[in-house]
Amino acid sequence: MFLKFLRSNISARSVHFEFRMSPELVLGFYKRVGLQTNFSPSLESVCILIHVMIRSRRYDDALVFMNNLLQTMGYSHLDVLEGLWDSYNPEISCPHVFDTLIRACTSFGDMNSAHEVIINLRMEKGFHVSVHAWNNFLNHLITSNELNSFWKKYTEMISCGYTENIYTYNLVVYALCKEMRLYEAISMFYRMLKVGIHPNVVTFNMIINGACKISDIELGLKLYRKMGIMSMEYISPNSITFNCLINGYSKLGNMKSAESLKDEMTKMGIKPNLITYATLVNGYLRKGCKKDAFRLCSHMVDKGIAPNNVVYNSIIHWLFFEGDTTTASAFLSYMIKTNILFDKFTNSILVTGLSRNGYLNEALDYHKWLVGKNLVDKDLFLENTLVHYLLRSGNESTLKVKQVLDDMIARGLSLDSVTYGSMIDGFSKQGSISNAIRVYDDMIKEGKKPNLVIYNSIVDGLCKNLSVDLAKIMVDELKKLGLFDVVTLNSLLNGFCANWNINEVLNLFFQMQEGNLVNEVTYNILVNFFCKIGSIQEGREIMEMMVANEVAPNSITYTILVTNAFKKSKVGCYSREKVIELHDDLMVKGVKPDGQTYDKIVGPLIGEESFEIS
Structure with a gap:
């Protein structure tokens, strides 16, 4: 039936x-x-x-x-x-x-x-x-x-x-925290209390995490300290609470406070877990403190917590970032030996790390192996990474880029905007502006819409290839579309400077000032321009203008001014005393000197062999 x-x-x-x-x-x-x-x-x-x-x-x-x-x-x-x-x-x-x-x-x-x-x-x-x-x-x-x-x-x-129930309110709090509307989230907390719904630890954790994400760790810590009072002793912190705060301090580089919180959670009877240690390890590696990171890895193993691929991914990423490919390779070998599975992040870190450090053939071989094992996602991240670094390795890489693109097409994948953007930027930086324009035309034909980053790459490429007139025409068209920013204008300004066109330089600079589209790069371009035409004084005046407009001079400003002043002193056009005076003036204005520039120029002038920048 x-x-x-x-x-x-x-x-x-x-x-x-x-x-x-x-x-x-x-x-x-x-x-x-x-x-x-x-x-x-x-x-x-x-x-x-x-x-x-x-x-x-x-x-x-x-x-x-x-x-x-x-x-x-x-x-x-x-x-x-x-x-x-x-x-x-x-x-x-x-x-x-x-x-x-x-x-x-x-x-x-x-x-x-x-x-x-x-x-x-x-x-x-x-x-x-x-x-x-x-x-x-x-x-x-x-x-x-x-x-x-x-x-x-x-x-x-x-x-x-x-x-609404507690879950509805928590969703609202979560949405507010995602939008960085932290104080509205706190208001929602009090609204919950007013209608008789007791917030739970999830509510507190979301707000604390929200505070940490906007780098207001003090507020997050304050909420944690008052958790008992605010919940009438109904709620107490858990491991997620501490992990949020530890992550916040770690991202700010305050590892002393981060470790203190780990100790505090232990005293409260809350055991640090894998996430706690992974966060601390990543924080130390971000600061370049490998010994402390490895110390924590040993400590977690002693506590019976085995590092997983997340921890190893973090270690390998930062080792590659620092250029320590030997140690990174050793950790990869250990992962293989101990059967710790590679995931898509491991693969991305490996391809990116090898490419960044110049091992492009090895990166290509590994990508080929992943393709053969059907372990490559269709998001094109790995392919775009390879294209990006290949095009920065020199003109001879064009054939290898073509091989990567042909492989993508053979696998039924289409080039995305990032692929086109990487190619345009790479060709522009190589000085092959004709190839960059060709790729741009292909992009338009395929119905892909260029973004501002792509347009900026083309403008920069035109300017660096002394096609400033074409760059100006393009910038004028972008202005009509409202599709430009300070990067666009800085590239054009740099092009005018390279062409020694002082009238265009000044006209564009004043326009940028009126539109509030200037930054430290803008001023450094001008300082460098006036120093190159032999006017250190006008370069200093631009730096003074920079300070007056509350744009802080940086180590690049320092290097430009001091290096050019020293060059003039060597031919008798500028006294050595004035070089030292210039250095002192920059220091008074809060400029942190470039260590290499100081050691080579200023230190010897004042009788010091070297000068350690704190």
Whole structure:
């Protein structure tokens, strides 16, 4: 009888009633008959099985049936809704069945379908899904970074008369923290208390983490210290609380405070976990403190916590970053020896690290091996990394770039904007502006829209190849589109300087000042220009203007002025005393001198062999 029921819609209510207390029997029989090649259940029969599963609180099994209807059998979300609605028996069915349909839609990222189910139930059937279904829907909007949609749908939920629970409030707090609206998140905390809902440790952790993300560690620490008072001693910190604060201090380079928090959590009886140690290890490596990082690795092993690929990825990344390829290779070998699996981040770190340090053939070979093992994602990160570094390795790399691109096309991948941008920037920096323009034309033909970074690369390439007139025409067109920034104008300014066109230099500089589009690079370009035409005094006046406009001179400003003044002193056009005076003036203005420049020029002038910059 049951097999006949599955193939048709006969006696739906009676079968539903008969099998409602035997979900295991129903599920087992369904799986057995499903092995038959000619088995094809009806929509209503599967919907009734879903009712049985929900009634028995077998939500995961119900979700499997839902996904089967939506993804395998090809029914739309509204078809399934109608099937569930038509087979609904108030005496036996459960309203949670409609919540599960929304969960099924969100589980594979179909937010529009989930919302249509909510709207259809309310508008067409007069049925309101639970607040839990809304929370599930809103949570997926946040995790998909659809924050604008989140706020609209949250407002819609409230307008429909729903009462928020702790999970709804936490979602709002989470969304506010993601948007860096920290003080609004704290206000939401007090609103929760006002309506009688006690925030939980998750609420505190999100706000503390939000404070750390905007580098306001003091606020995060203050919230942690007052957690007990603010929650009427209902809430106490957990490992996530401490890990958020440790991560905040680590990113600021304050490892002493980060380790103090690790000790504090231990005293409170909260054991530091893998995340705690991984965060501290990464913080020390970020500061270049390899000994401390390795000390912590040994300490965690002593505590019975084995470093995982996240920890090793961090170590290998920073070793490659510092150029220590030998030690990085040793750690990679150890990962292989101890069966610690490489993940996509390991692969990315390895390809990037090898490429950055000049081992491009090795990077290409490793990428080829990954392709052969089908271990390369389709996001083009590895390919774009190879193109980026290949084009910076010299003109002879063009053939290898072509090989990478041909391999992409053979695998059915299309060049994206990053690929085109890397090629345009690389060719521009090589001085091959004709190749850069050709790639730009190909990009337009393929329907890819260039961004400002790409336009800036072309402008910079034109200026460096002394095609300043073309660069100016291009910048004028970009201005009409509103597609320019200080980088664009600095490139053009540098081009005018290279052409010794003082009128164009001054006109553009004054325009940039009026538009508030100047930075330290702008001033350094001008200081360098006036020093090169022999006017150290005018270079100093530009530096004074820089200070007056609250743009801090930097070590580059120092090097330009001191080096050019010293060159003039060697030919008798500038006294050595004035070089020392210039150095002193820059120091008074808070400029940190470049160590190499000081050691070679200023130190010997004042009778010192070297000068250690603190």
